[in-house]
Amino acid sequence: MKFLTWNVKGYNAPDKRRLIKRGFDQIKPEIICIQETKLGREDAARFFGVRQRWSGFFVDSEGASGGLGILWNPLVVQVDPVSCSKHWQMVMVILKIMNFSCFLINVYGPTLAAEKCRLWEDISKLLAEVRPTLAIVVGDFKATLSFSEKRGGVSRMCRTQLHFQTFVDSSALFEVVAKGGSFTWTNRRQGCSNIVEKLDRFFLAGDWNLAPLVFEAEVLAISGSDHFSISLVVQKDGIPLRFPFKVEKYG
Template sequence: MKFLTWNVKGCNAPDKRRLIKRGFDQAKLEVICIQETKLGREAVAYGVLGGLGILWNPLAVQVDVVSSSKHWQVVKVISKTMNFSCFLFNVYGPTLAVDKCRLWEDISKRLEEVRPSLAIVAGDFNATLSSSEKRGGVRRLSRSQLNFQSFVNGNALFEVAAKGRNYTWTNGCRGFSNIAEKLDRFFLARDWNLAPLVFEAEVLVISGSDHFSVSLVVQKDEVPIRCPFKVEKMWIRELSFKERVVGWWKEAPARRLEEDLGALNAKVMAEGMDEVDFLTEKYLLSKYGEFLQREEIYWKQKSRENWLKAGDRNTKFFHSSMKARRSLNIILSLWLADGTITEDPGRIGKEVVDFFENLWRRSGIA
């Protein structure tokens, strides 16, 4: 089972939503916690800041809403594919210290209500646990850090160490003005028996925000079963087969754009952003958005479904629609003129050809 938390920094623009969906599809997620949607709807956003959302795959999990407020959401997640359930907290930390204190108190009360069940607390906490989680700017032990530490220790939470990058946010500035911090993470309740499960977190590169996303994979503590790899063996006899596959994979436009955006995002996180980086990112995002829109139009046309609204994307549905339409176009059996039924493909083809040849001769076409 896979969770993800990401401060998306707004998702009003259609291109931004396509970019977000592409990243979610590739990561194969079951539950997604997003912060700063900036959608401007009273239910999820406050002014131009904030906005929380939890998205999930209904085929993989059942989600029941427990409670919510301006800066947090609580839902119960029950997996349909494995014996696993938890209470999930989606958190977006405010900037003012006094508001953070109120937030820690609110979440502490909600955690006490769901014990002894497993609680996963995720989101953009807008706070660091120590000065080592910040690069650049003023690095000192602040009251905000002490309050955050007190919240974590007082609620018996422990962080799932994320592999990958050390920081999840940057201000995008260059040189000495560059600041990077670890603001996004996953916490688990310490007093729950975690023995039969393994929790692994990773910082992912998804372009479109000044925050990196963080994923959490929950799986049973057992040897994973490798998926079978299938290939037509006749192609292996072609001497240039391997080189061609590698070349095609590297030349795929979407993959190349994703790699360029990922490299640029990592560079900005490490060094900050100058004018050239800003223009480069704008160009790459424009090209990538155009590609995703073309992909959307392609599958819409292939499926012949007209209900899709502009800006939405669901290629899995379109693949299924196209397959269903093709299966309906296949003639599996045919009732012949003598009253018998044949399922022989060759006989069916011959009868169809003979029927239309006779029809055209009677019409004077052939």
């Protein structure tokens, strides 16, 4: 099964929609997590083609900012919405042919530090409620974990980075490190003005290390947004992938 996460940075312009849909067709995911649609739920469902090809669960934007969506192929996977807020949405994913199930949390991090701290608290509570079930926490977290996750601009340790590290550690999150690139966002400027950061990622929580599963993440080519999309392939252990990668827990 293939998951895709992408901060599309708005889905209003027809030309941009065509670019992004072309990316969906090339990647062929079963589940798509979208951040920053900049759309209300009804418009998002219409523009993303819900009822024609996808099923969907959306969170309204606030004016011209925010907006979340989870899309899935109903012919392949069952997805049941659980709960949501303006910065996250949670669903239950069931793939019967693989005997696979998990909770999926799609995250769009806020800009203000205080709101980020509240977001970490919310997600920690969600994870505590569903443990030990496998949970995948994915999206644009608007935060980095180390200096190496940013290049260009001013690099300094800030409270947001420390709080994000604390959240990851206290929630026992394990990142599926994506191949194909070290950064997921760019300001698209040239030369000395260029800034890139790692803001988007996939985390695992719960008893993921007890399940006979292989996880492989990859940063994909950018198109239509200043964020790169990232895919996560989940398969049963023993079924070879083109580039096998199994996450292991180290003490």
